Amino acid sequence: MDQILLSLGKKIFDLRKEKKLTLAAMAKKIGMSPSLISQVERGGLKPSLETLIRISSLFGVSPAYLLEDSASKVMPGEISSIIHADERKTVVTQGGIKFSLLSNKLNLGSEFMLIEYSPHSSTGLRRYVHGGIECGFVLKGELDFEIGDKNYHLRSGDSITYKSSVPHRTINKTGRRVTTIWINSEPFIFSAK
Numbered sequence: 001m002d003q004i005l006l007s008l009g010k011k012i013f014d015l016r017k018e019k020k021l022t023l024a025a026m027a028k029k030i031g032m033s034p035s036l037i038s039q040v041e042r043g044g045l046k047p048s049l050e051t052l053i054r055i056s057s058l059f060g061v062s063p064a065y066l067l068e069d070s071a072s073k074v075m076p077g078e079i080s081s082i083i084h085a086d087e088r089k090t091v092v093t094q095g096g097i098k099f100s101l102l103s104n105k106l107n108l109g110s111e112f113m114l115i116e117y118s119p120h121s122s123t124g125l126r127r128y129v130h131g132g133i134e135c136g137f138v139l140k141g142e143l144d145f146e147i148g149d150k151n152y153h154l155r156s157g158d159s160i161t162y163k164s165s166v167p168h169r170t171i172n173k174t175g176r177r178v179t180t181i182w183i184n185s186e187p188f189i190f191s192a193k
Contacts, residue, residue: 005046011066015061046093049128050126052067053130062188063188089101093123096118097116099114109187111182111183111184111188111190115136115181117178117180119176119177120173120175121171122169122172123170127168128168129166130184130188133164133184134161134164134182134184134185135182136159137158138179138180139180139181141156142155143180144173145170146168146169146170148167164186
């Protein structure tokens with residue numbers, strides 16, 4: 001089994017036990033099935049971004065806290081950091097979206113990421129919210145955005161900026177991989193607890 005999924009599952013299990021929630025009670029609070037939560041806790045299922053957001057919101061932690069490993073902590077006094085392509089902290093959701101942190105170890109106060117969308121992937125069935133402002137640039141491919149009551153279609157070379165507090169979701173409606181560069185003004189995916 002994947003070590004990251006096992007670590008994620010243990011954190012969720014520990015948080016659930018800390019809050020004294022049964023699988024059924026947790027499932028009801030986040031609108032998911034107890035069996036799905038159980039599979040995630042056992043490390044047998046890679047959750048979607050939507051699922052991570054629901055779980056992290058329930059426990060008052062960031063999605064990144066659930067995904068964080070201890071190997072990427074900032075070293076005191078560190079003034080620069082290089083991350084080689086094969087060393088990036090990466091999360092791949094069940095929905096086929098790969099988030100890769102490009103600003104490891106140094107605290108920027110924001111989150112700088114490479115995000116790759118598999119063909120026909122999305123951030124989830126529902127729109128979600130979090131703190132900060134997002135700015136994204138489409139390097140390759142086309143993406144659709146639902147932000148508030150508006151829809152946007154971006155192609156290679158286009159960028160978008162919006163308040164993350166407005167309900168939003170991202171969809172790759174194409175049969176091709178889409179590559180973007182993204183900044184969240186407030187760390188969200190890879191932030192600390």
